[in-house]
Amino acid sequence: MAAWLGWVIESNWTDPFLFAVYSIVKPISGAAILVIMYGIISQGNYDNALFPYIYLGNAFYIYVGAVMTGVSWAVVDDREHYKTLKYMYIAPIYIPLYLLGRGVARFITGSIAVFITLAAGILFLNVKINFAEVDWLLFFVTLILGVVMLALLGLLLAGITLTVARHEGFIGEATAGALYIFSGAVFPLDVLPEWIRPIGYFMPTTYWLELLRRSLVGNVAQAFPTLASFSNLEILGILFGLSLFFGTISIWVFKICDARARELGLIDRTTNY
Amino acid sequence: MDNPKRSNEALLRPYSHKNTGWRLFLSTIIARAYPRIIGQQREVSWLVFDLIMPMLAVIAYVFVYRALNAPEEYIGFVVMGGAMTAFWMNILWSMSSQLYWEKEQGNLALYIMAPNSMMAILLGMALGGMLATALRALAVTLLGIFMFGVTYTVSSYLQLFLVFMLAMIALYGMGMMMASAFLLFGREAWHMANLAQEPIFLASGFYFPIKSLPFWVAAGASIIPLTLGMDAMRQLIFPTGFEYGFMTVQTEILILAVLSVVFVFTAKVLLAYVERIAVREGRITESRR
Numbered sequence: 130m131a132a133w134l135g136w137v138i139e140s141n142w143t144d145p146f147l148f149a150v151y152s153i154v155k156p157i158s159g160a161a162i163l164v165i166m167y168g169i170i171s172q173g174n175y176d177n178a179l180f181p182y183i184y185l186g187n188a189f190y191i192y193v194g195a196v197m198t199g200v201s202w203a204v205v206d207d208r209e210h211y212k213t214l215k216y217m218y219i220a221p222i223y224i225p226l227y228l229l230g231r232g233v234a235r236f237i238t239g240s241i242a243v244f245i246t247l248a249a250g251i252l253f254l255n256v257k258i259n260f261a262e263v264d265w266l267l268f269f270v271t272l273i274l275g276v277v278m279l280a281l282l283g284l285l286l287a288g289i290t291l292t293v294a295r296h297e298g299f300i301g302e303a304t305a306g307a308l309y310i311f312s313g314a315v316f317p318l319d320v321l322p323e324w325i326r327p328i329g330y331f332m333p334t335t336y337w338l339e340l341l342r343r344s345l346v347g348n349v350a351q352a353f354p355t356l357a358s359f360s361n362l363e364i365l366g367i368l369f370g371l372s373l374f375f376g377t378i379s380i381w382v383f384k385i386c387d388a389r390a391r392e393l394g395l396i397d398r399t400t401n402y
Numbered sequence: 403m404d405n406p407k408r409s410n411e412a413l414l415r416p417y418s419h420k421n422t423g424w425r426l427f428l429s430t431i432i433a434r435a436y437p438r439i440i441g442q443q444r445e446v447s448w449l450v451f452d453l454i455m456p457m458l459a460v461i462a463y464v465f466v467y468r469a470l471n472a473p474e475e476y477i478g479f480v481v482m483g484g485a486m487t488a489f490w491m492n493i494l495w496s497m498s499s500q501l502y503w504e505k506e507q508g509n510l511a512l513y514i515m516a517p518n519s520m521m522a523i524l525l526g527m528a529l530g531g532m533l534a535t536a537l538r539a540l541a542v543t544l545l546g547i548f549m550f551g552v553t554y555t556v557s558s559y560l561q562l563f564l565v566f567m568l569a570m571i572a573l574y575g576m577g578m579m580m581a582s583a584f585l586l587f588g589r590e591a592w593h594m595a596n597l598a599q600e601p602i603f604l605a606s607g608f609y610f611p612i613k614s615l616p617f618w619v620a621a622g623a624s625i626i627p628l629t630l631g632m633d634a635m636r637q638l639i640f641p642t643g644f645e646y647g648f649m650t651v652q653t654e655i656l657i658l659a660v661l662s663v664v665f666v667f668t669a670k671v672l673l674a675y676v677e678r679i680a681v682r683e684g685r686i687t688e689s690r691r
């Protein structure tokens with residue numbers, strides 16, 4: 130039900146045609162900025178391994194903004210905008226599940242954006258994916274594990290959002306923006322200054338994006354030195370371990386923040402921002 | 403309990419001062435600009451986020467260029483584009499969507515009822531937004547200099563000043579015009595503002611020279627004042643900037659001047675239309691729409 134509610138909120142503001150245009154134009158434009166930047170400097174040489182690295186990383190990163198921010202944004206939306214969070218809290222439902230359900234709608238719209246971006250890349254922008262060589266099992270296992278990890282990170286942000294005022298809208302965006310850099314979404318981590326790289330190695334999104342690239346374009350993705358010495362299985366193990374770690378922390382932080390918000394009467398606070 | 407004698411005195415006392423005409427116009431501009439310039443700085447966390455958010459995109463794009471071994475000018479282009487992003491975001495979220503939000507909070511009806519000009523309110527919003535955002539843009543530029551070693555060599559300060567001022571007048575004129583238009587969009591306003599981010603960053607060449615786009619795409623994107631403004635500024639502040647210019651600086655100054663007049667005039671016409679609807683039908687100020 131929460132997922133359905135989220136979908137209705139996300140999509141019912143306009144007619145289907147405008148919604149489709151909105152869903153297509155936004156992700157394609159974001160990807161096109163990178164394609165043009167790449168095209169200018171490489172003078173149109175799209176055969177370099179860096180191109181699929183950038184394009185695929187950017188395409189799948191849409192999930193980070195959509196799922197993680199989607200879960201935490203539900204708190205802002207329900208508390209400040211619709212003023213319904215207090216009713217959700219007194220209803221006989223499990224709040225973390227409700228918030229995760231709201232994130233599902235963003236997962237659906239995010240999936241549409243990812244699909245459109247990938248399709249545009251393959252059809253018009255010379256992104257070479259040989260579907261016969263794609264490791265589908267690795268792809269789906271990684272995708273599902275990553276989406277669950279992102280949803281749990283979203284729960285962590287939702288907890289923090291419950292306890293702050295006036296700037297809760299920025300929390301998700303700033304976290305997603307920082308992860309974009311530290312995870313090497315659109316450039317290999319080796320480009321970062323050496324002292325910043327360990328942050329990237331600690332982020333599950335780094336391994337998630339690497340595995341997605343490897344499952345789709347195989348050896349092309351493995352050409353970069355950052356994680357070249359690790360096998361797919363080793364990276365999957367690291368991703369699973371980090372997801373478990375961050376997932377546990379997220380649930381723990383949410384519980385603490387939720388208790389604090391109830392204690393301080395923050396559930397129905399509106400700040401008009 | 404209030405002292406009844408003192409209450410009566412307060413009722414009988416005449417207004418100490420009441421502005422009318424151009425004085426009212428001017429004081430309305432100052433009053434609306436005040437929360438933008440002073441009030442907004444009081445929320446320190448907003449200030450921090452306002453600086454961090456554009457910087458995150460700038461840093462990511464700088465590292466993309468570094469990964470591609472791009473010439474150093476491009477790093478400067480990205481930093482400048484990131485600084486100008488602050489203005490575009492200000493136009494979208496604090497100008498275009500502002501009247502819609504005022505409506506949702508119930509202030510719009512008060513604005514229209516009050517004896518001041520709506521144009522003065524929009525001008526105040528623009529002036530305040532412009533000054534507050536200029537501080538943020540400056541901070542992003544300085545961070546770019548210190549973090550990435552970007553250097554600027556200004557070839558003509560006069561032209562640079564002229565380009566910047568004309569770009570700002572045209573841009574905020576456009577923002578004033580869009581404020582009325584967004585009000586008419588109703589609940590689609592938020593999504594419209596959201597939609598006008600990445601496509602405009604792409605079409606206006608925030609992170610690469612606009613000359614790289616096909617001529618007619620670049621010409622079409624020139625309707626956004628920042629497109630030509632950034633193109634001219636890049637030509638004026640980077641030694642090799644002229645190689646990447648879409649048009650000559652003089653031509654761009656001329657077009658920006660025309661855009662300034664057109665946008666401010668259209669804003670006035672649209673605002674008058676919105677006020678007419680608001681008074682006649684009471685529809686525009688209805689917060690449930």
